[in-house]
Amino acid sequence: xxxxxxxxxxxxxxxxxxxxxxxxxxxxxxxxxxxxxxxxxxxxxxxxxxxxxxxxxxxxxxxxxxxxxxxxxxxxxxxxxxxxxxxxxxxxxxxxxxxxxxxxxxxxxxxxxxxxxxxxxxxxxxxxxxxxxxxxxxxxxxxxxxxxxxxxxxxxxxxxxxxxxxxxxxxxxxxxxxxxxxxxxxxxxxxxxxxxxxxxxxxxxxxxxxxxxxxxxxxxxxxxxxxxx
Amino acid sequence: xxxxxxxxxxxxxxxxxxxxxxxxxxxxxxxxxxxxxxxxxxxxxxxxxxxxxxxxxxxxxxxxxxxxxxxxxxxxxxxxxxxxxxxxxxxxxxxxxxxxxxxxxxxxxxxxxxxxxxxxxxxxxxxxxxxxxxxxxxxxxxxxxxxxxxxxxxxxxxxxxxxxxxxxxxxxxxxxxxxxxxxxxxxxxxxxxxxxxxxxxxxxxxxxxxxxxxxxxxxxxxxxxxxxxxxxxxxxxxxxxxxxxxxxxxxxxxxxxxxxxxxxxxxxxxxxxxxxxxxxxxxxxxxxxxxxxxxxxx
Numbered sequence: 001x002x003x004x005x006x007x008x009x010x011x012x013x014x015x016x017x018x019x020x021x022x023x024x025x026x027x028x029x030x031x032x033x034x035x036x037x038x039x040x041x042x043x044x045x046x047x048x049x050x051x052x053x054x055x056x057x058x059x060x061x062x063x064x065x066x067x068x069x070x071x072x073x074x075x076x077x078x079x080x081x082x083x084x085x086x087x088x089x090x091x092x093x094x095x096x097x098x099x100x101x102x103x104x105x106x107x108x109x110x111x112x113x114x115x116x117x118x119x120x121x122x123x124x125x126x127x128x129x130x131x132x133x134x135x136x137x138x139x140x141x142x143x144x145x146x147x148x149x150x151x152x153x154x155x156x157x158x159x160x161x162x163x164x165x166x167x168x169x170x171x172x173x174x175x176x177x178x179x180x181x182x183x184x185x186x187x188x189x190x191x192x193x194x195x196x197x198x199x200x201x202x203x204x205x206x207x208x209x210x211x212x213x214x215x216x217x218x219x220x221x222x223x224x225x226x227x228x229x
Numbered sequence: 230x231x232x233x234x235x236x237x238x239x240x241x242x243x244x245x246x247x248x249x250x251x252x253x254x255x256x257x258x259x260x261x262x263x264x265x266x267x268x269x270x271x272x273x274x275x276x277x278x279x280x281x282x283x284x285x286x287x288x289x290x291x292x293x294x295x296x297x298x299x300x301x302x303x304x305x306x307x308x309x310x311x312x313x314x315x316x317x318x319x320x321x322x323x324x325x326x327x328x329x330x331x332x333x334x335x336x337x338x339x340x341x342x343x344x345x346x347x348x349x350x351x352x353x354x355x356x357x358x359x360x361x362x363x364x365x366x367x368x369x370x371x372x373x374x375x376x377x378x379x380x381x382x383x384x385x386x387x388x389x390x391x392x393x394x395x396x397x398x399x400x401x402x403x404x405x406x407x408x409x410x411x412x413x414x415x416x417x418x419x420x421x422x423x424x425x426x427x428x429x430x431x432x433x434x435x436x437x438x439x440x441x442x443x444x445x446x447x448x449x450x451x452x453x454x455x456x457x458x459x460x461x462x463x464x465x466x467x468x469x470x471x472x473x474x475x476x477x478x479x480x481x482x483x484x485x486x487x488x489x490x491x492x493x494x495x496x497x498x499x500x501x502x503x504x505x506x507x508x509x510x511x512x513x514x515x516x517x518x519x520x521x522x523x524x525x526x527x
Contacts, residue, residue, distance in 0.1 A: 028265065029265040029266075029268045031265075031413070032264070032265035032266050032268075032408075032412050032413055032415075032416035032417065033265075033266065033269065033416045033417050033420070033421070033429065033430040033435075034413070034416075034417040034428075034429030034430060035429050035430050035432060039409045040265055040408070040409060040412060040413045040416065040417075041264070041265060041289075041405065041408040041409045041412075042265075042289055042408075044289075045289050045290070045291045045404065045405050045408060046405050046408075046409060048291060048401055048405065049291055049401055049402045049404070049405025049406065049409075050405070052398045052401050052402060053398075053402050053471065053475065055398065056382075056388070056390065056395070056398055056475075057475055057479070059388065059389055059390050060386070060388055060389070060479060061479070061484060061487075062389070063389045064484060067484055071484050071485065071488060074488045075479075075484075075487070075488055075491075078475075078478075078487075078488055078491030078492060078495070079475055079491075081491070081492075081495045082471060082474055082475050082491060082494060082495060083402065083406075083471050083475075085494075085495050085498035085499070086467055086470050086471050086474070086498065087405070087406050087409050087410060087467055087471075088409075088498075088502065089498050089501055089502050089505070090410045090463050090464075090466060090467040090470075091409050091410045091413060092502055092505055092506070093463060093505065094410055094411070094413045094414050094459070094460060094463055095413060095417070096505060096508075096509045097459075098413070098414045098417070098418055098459050098460065098463075099413065099414070099417040099418050099426075099427075099429070100426045100427035100428075100513065101417075101427060101428065101429055101509075101513070102506070102509035102510045102513045103505075103506050103509065114503070114506075116506075116510065117515075119519065120515035120516060120519040120520055120523065121510060121513075121515050121516065121519075122516070122519065123428045123429035123431075123516060124428070124431060124516055124518045124519065125429075125430075125431030125432050125433060125434075126429035126430065126431065126432065129429045130506075130509075131502065132506055133499075133502065133503050133506055136499060136502045136503075137499060140495060140498075140499065164389040164390060165389075165390060165391045165394060168390050168394055169394065172398075
């Protein structure tokens with residue numbers, strides 16, 4: 001694959017990751033005390049957990065003989081979606097049976113997907129709790145994009161001639177860089193695509209464009225210059 | 230190519246190892262009070278609540294477990310190359326990781342509590358002595374199991390990633406899961422057990438954690454006892470399901486069908502979550518305070 005295509009591909013991968021992270025509903029520390037809607041952990045941690053699970057699936061698929069690239073990308077997406085889907089589902093089981101709260105969003109009055117009323121189900125003195133359907137679906141979309149982004153990074157680095165181990169290592173770093181960019185933009189918590197913070201997405205895309213382009217250029221130059229990785 | 234029956238057995242073994250790893254990881258984070266609920270333990274002395282809860286947010290759980298798993302896998306890899314028995318290599322690797330874990334846990338506890346001197350929070354040496362062994366032991370179990378499932382994936386399923394990297398990745402994943410699922414039980418329920426069941430933490434009550442136990446003063450080991458009934462096993466099931474389902478679909482089906490089956494499982498997860506939400510809304514109903522506000526025209 002020619003270097004320009006690889007650079008462009010890595011930029012697209014970075015942008016996919018950064019968009020994906022914005023879709024993932026994270027409530028940060030407050031959600032761990034059922035004070036905010038979303039999964040009770042940090043943005044980067046959850047997105048990376050999902051993205052890397054996808055990377056394991058994609059890496060496995062890539063090394064079968066004669067597998068189309070689309071299969072590898074989709075495999076990464078499925079791995080990621082499975083991780084996040086199961087985590088969100090069991091997270092909700094804990095909110096519902098362990099804490100005794102119904103999932104509810106504090107950012108919208110009605111769930112855009114199910115049309116269920118939200119505000120009267122929000123525990124008093126909190127910013128919502130649990131993972132209602134809209135957040136769950138948003139998270140799955142985010143995991144899909146993040147998984148494709150991570151898998152695309154891995155495939156392109158392999159195409160650049162790097163070994164699977166080094167490709168995976170750089171793909172993890174690349175994923176983290178973009179996830180951290182998104183986390184700065186999100187600043188703590190986001191419920192998903194229906195959250196007003198989601199409108200901040202364009203500036204994260206611009207940041208990712210610069211960061212991913214820079215990393216991609218260095219990687220391609222290093223590989224072309226004969227650095228053995 | 231491995232026959233499907235052997236493969237299924239290995240995938241089941243990976244799932245079982247992941248289940249134990251997830252449960253041990255979550256309970257370790259409860260005993261050590263790591264991750265997000267620790268924000269309340271950290272805050273407690275500032276609002277006048279002195280406690281005997283362990284306090285070690287060394288880092289987020291995913292990087293912490295990636296670190297322990299990588300150390301354990303590296304040591305195990307070196308020993309395996311020196312023709313050690315594999316299980317012994319895993320045990321020694323996990324033991325070395327648990328020593329690092331213990332060092333970080335004790336320095337984190339002393340550093341964090343020492344910084345709260347101005348609020349009158351004492352450093353209890355017996356808390357360190359009592360809590361370090363269970364913290365290290367649970368960490369050992371989690372790391373050992375992660376080594377096991379990484380080894381199966383790398384050796385038997387010939388995954389292209391190196392063994393140490395697989396351990397690193399599964400460490401990140403188990404940390405992310407523990408932080409997202411089981412910790413909610415600790416943070417939302419156990420830390421505020423004196424508040425009515427069925428409510429999130431009212432922001433005005435932040436930091437006012439429960440410090441009395443069923444008998445005497447509450448320690449973090451009491452917290453693990455409570456969370457072992459729900460949060461810990463739930464975390465284990467989450468990690469076990471992820472490892473099992475992700476590997477089962479690639480083993481049993483061909484490449485294309487593995488992807489289709491993955492999408493079907495994800496669709497089922499969305500439906501299951503929706504059913505759960507509907508059940509919760511029907512069973513618990515809206516909050517009376519919110520309805521009263523609504524009727525009052527607020």
